[in-house]
Amino acid sequence: MRKAIILLSGGLDSVTALAIAQQEGFECYAISFDYGQRHKSELAFAQRISKLYNVVEHKVVTLGMGGFGGSALTDESIKVPDHLEPGIPVTYVPARNTIFLSMALGWAEVLAAHDIFIGVNAVDYSGYPDCRPEFIGAFQKLANLATKAGVEGEHFTIHTPLIDLSKAEIIQKGIELGVDYSKTVSCYSADDSGAACGVCDACRLRAAGFALAGVDDPTSYQ
């Protein structure tokens, strides 16, 4: 079996990406990050999901990037907006997916895994630059230049099975695969139990996705 690493935030998208990786026959390893995010309860969700899906190993990696600030998700002095805003919102975390994918790449090389799954989506999303196909393509190219494995002829693939799907389509795909979305949390301001605020970008995109998919929203709200 080929090994794959799945970036697992504990949210709707990353769990669906995990379910897809398993369906595709990969032996799955999950990685999550404790990066100073205000919605740290997502890590407990990621841990439970990892057990539920019997991943071979789940690593929660500490990243001291909270001290950089500059984002509503890592800087308590910046408020999470309660409505969608034009442009790239203040919830954007500088270079986050570059950092997360780099860490996943390091672990992948140690495991001799050459497949990394990330649940980015460029349809119903917040406009983050590091969710776009051109970013993923550039990272994949980098991965193959950056590593001993790449130099020695292995080829790393960054899988983005959700990138062209609407949120409703992601949910429909997940439901087909038996994903229990009540066990996921997407909210940027989730409380310690993971209950969602209902008004941030992530909550609005998620709720609209369930509505359009014709699926009852299983989210626990505050």
Added chain:
Amino acid sequence: MRKAIILLSGGLDSVTALAIAQQEGFECYAISFDYGQRHKSELAFAQRISKLYNVVEHKVVTLGMGGFGGSALTDESIKVPDHLEPGIPVTYVPARNTIFLSMALGWAEVLAAHDIFIGVNAVDYSGYPDCRPEFIGAFQKLANLATKAGVEGEHFTIHTPLIDLSKAEIIQKGIELGVDYSKTVSCYSADDSGAACGVCDACRLRAAGFALAGVDDPTSYQ
């Protein structure tokens, strides 16, 4: 003054890169990483150098990548070789420069800095893939796709002032700029005081550089 971030390990190359960035008129910020490396004493050197050079801020960022293992520098069960070996040696840390540059990129974006200096060298080096110009070029391209600043028209530059220099030329350049190499540590097995083993790759490349440059080696050996 334009701001620049310098990746500062406390070794010979990164200090020279810092001295060059200052000479070029940048307002300098330094970043170092506590990544589970066995030669952790380099962090104290980086801190002292940051003070000596009056950098605006020096961040020491924790990265929980030690748990990945797979390198003699982060895994105590893998011995640091006492001689140069053909190919990419076991001191290679998977994806290290990708991870370090990604973190620097995140901080750079928060600071509104668009220049990052890294003291990589592709002449007298250990053959690490992430020290080569093609890797740096791919990372720069990625940086401009990955970030809000890049999307909004800013351009990130990854500066590699040492990439084409021999170790002796790096030392000569540093001496011209007044660098005190007694305040740097390059050894992979440096003890707590920073005294060097004299036999690892990093020690051999450094000692040969001083010899060829005709400069007395100021290194403190164990």
